[in-house]
Amino acid sequence: MHTIETRLCGRQASVAGITGFINRHLGDGPFSRVEVRYSIAAAAPFSAQAAKQAIGNLLRENGMLATLVSVRVHEGPLDAVTGEHVLRLVPAAVPARAAAGAPDAPWPRWLSRLLPRRLAPAAPPAAPPAPLGISAASAVAHLRLAVKLAAAHSAPDGGEVAQARITVRLPLLHAALQPLVDENAVETHKSLAEMLRRHGLEPASTFKVRYVFVPRAHGDGTGLATESDIDVALRRAGPDAAGGTAAPEPTRAPPVSAWRKAPPAETSTALPAGTMMPAPAPLVTIRVLGTAWEDFALPFELHRMALPLTFNRQLLADAGFGKLHPRLLQVASNSVPLLIESAAGGGFTVCPAPRHAGGAARTPMYHQRQSRQALAGALPVPAGRVELLVNAPGGVLDGASGEVVPALVIEVLAARLA
Numbered sequence: 001m002h003t004i005e006t007r008l009c010g011r012q013a014s015v016a017g018i019t020g021f022i023n024r025h026l027g028d029g030p031f032s033r034v035e036v037r038y039s040i041a042a043a044a045p046f047s048a049q050a051a052k053q054a055i056g057n058l059l060r061e062n063g064m065l066a067t068l069v070s071v072r073v074h075e076g077p078l079d080a081v082t083g084e085h086v087l088r089l090v091p092a093a094v095p096a097r098a099a100a101g102a103p104d105a106p107w108p109r110w111l112s113r114l115l116p117r118r119l120a121p122a123a124p125p126a127a128p129p130a131p132l133g134i135s136a137a138s139a140v141a142h143l144r145l146a147v148k149l150a151a152a153h154s155a156p157d158g159g160e161v162a163q164a165r166i167t168v169r170l171p172l173l174h175a176a177l178q179p180l181v182d183e184n185a186v187e188t189h190k191s192l193a194e195m196l197r198r199h200g201l202e203p204a205s206t207f208k209v210r211y212v213f214v215p216r217a218h219g220d221g222t223g224l225a226t227e228s229d230i231d232v233a234l235r236r237a238g239p240d241a242a243g244g245t246a247a248p249e250p251t252r253a254p255p256v257s258a259w260r261k262a263p264p265a266e267t268s269t270a271l272p273a274g275t276m277m278p279a280p281a282p283l284v285t286i287r288v289l290g291t292a293w294e295d296f297a298l299p300f301e302l303h304r305m306a307l308p309l310t311f312n313r314q315l316l317a318d319a320g321f322g323k324l325h326p327r328l329l330q331v332a333s334n335s336v337p338l339l340i341e342s343a344a345g346g347g348f349t350v351c352p353a354p355r356h357a358g359g360a361a362r363t364p365m366y367h368q369r370q371s372r373q374a375l376a377g378a379l380p381v382p383a384g385r386v387e388l389l390v391n392a393p394g395g396v397l398d399g400a401s402g403e404v405v406p407a408l409v410i411e412v413l414a415a416r417l418a
Helices: 015-024 048-061 096-100 109-114 136-152 171-183 185-198 313-318
Strands: 004-008 031-038 068-073 085-091 161-168 203-213 230-236 283-291 295-306 309-311 338-342 348-352 366-368 379-381 385-390 408-414
Touching (some): 004 015, 015 048, 015 085, 048 068, 348 408
Parallel strands (some): 161 203
Antiparallel strands (some): 004 085, 161 230, 283 295, 338 348, 366 385, 385 408
8 A cells, every 4th residue: 555645734734633634544544654744834833742642642542553653853954944744644564365355345434443453444545645846936946045145145346246156965956956057057047147136246247157966975864064955155256256157148159269369350459368357356264163172073164255354243143153053153242343354465464343341441352373362453464364262262251151151263264275
């Protein structure tokens, strides 16, 4: 017999909705297993323990003492936020002699419930469940959100966008999104360009889109903390924007090769190669390496941000640092930010705002990691890399718990070194 499966949403996504569906299909049993995969965003409050107990009581009342019951949250994060519960009823195998002696027409379900389980007739095979997947509309919605997040972390006045790199890690999302990107390349480039314009960014005339699928290879239920199912990385126009998949030409005319000679009508003097590309905006990457007590297994990174840049608690919160390390977010400060600016002779400078505590007393907010020397003014970083402690090297006191929270360790480096 085939597995009976349904999706419960709205008011039906509840313990009562689950037991009601099982009660209507008791005649299709006995069941070897009952599975519930629930969403954390259901309209009605849901308790896994209460659901498991209610299902067990219903099965015991109908003689299904050997049925296994599994109630867990959806494995996929996209399914977990849909508000839908998935219920699967797996019928037990029917002995061959029972199947041979079964009547042509099934008995009424109400009669099978009154009889012992061994006398219950076999129900007709149910239709196979529809394959699970992500719709194209849902995939595009996730892509738009990723573009919005990428645009929000892209500094203004940093030049035109030369490339958008789409990285997908969820197989179901890749199965829905990849055909849209590959089979409609021209429209895909136009759509991505329009998404950027909606968020105040202007695509370059040579705007490119690169799509890559990088499946997680860390085993079921395990992954890197900074990985997401889909993310979009934007690159500004300049030498660093090379690579990717070029957008197809909107007409049938072949593209002009860079090695061809200029048209005869062109009489302007050729310029040195160094002047052909616009100078890229100064970019830095910030990595939160860990704390003064212990390094993270994987640094938390904020990629390729244009200068000047203000590092503060809000910047970390917008990047999602608080979701991974909620207790450590309070170590950073909004009132005492770190200003990062490009230097005239190359590299950049880091300069903390003054921190006041206890009237006129000044308490340093940033220190060099190795020497623990406090930053009192602008620090030139000609080599393009510096490691700093955020807040007191000995830690800060958590007002809520009374515990000491260690200082953060950040690394600021030029984007070309990242």
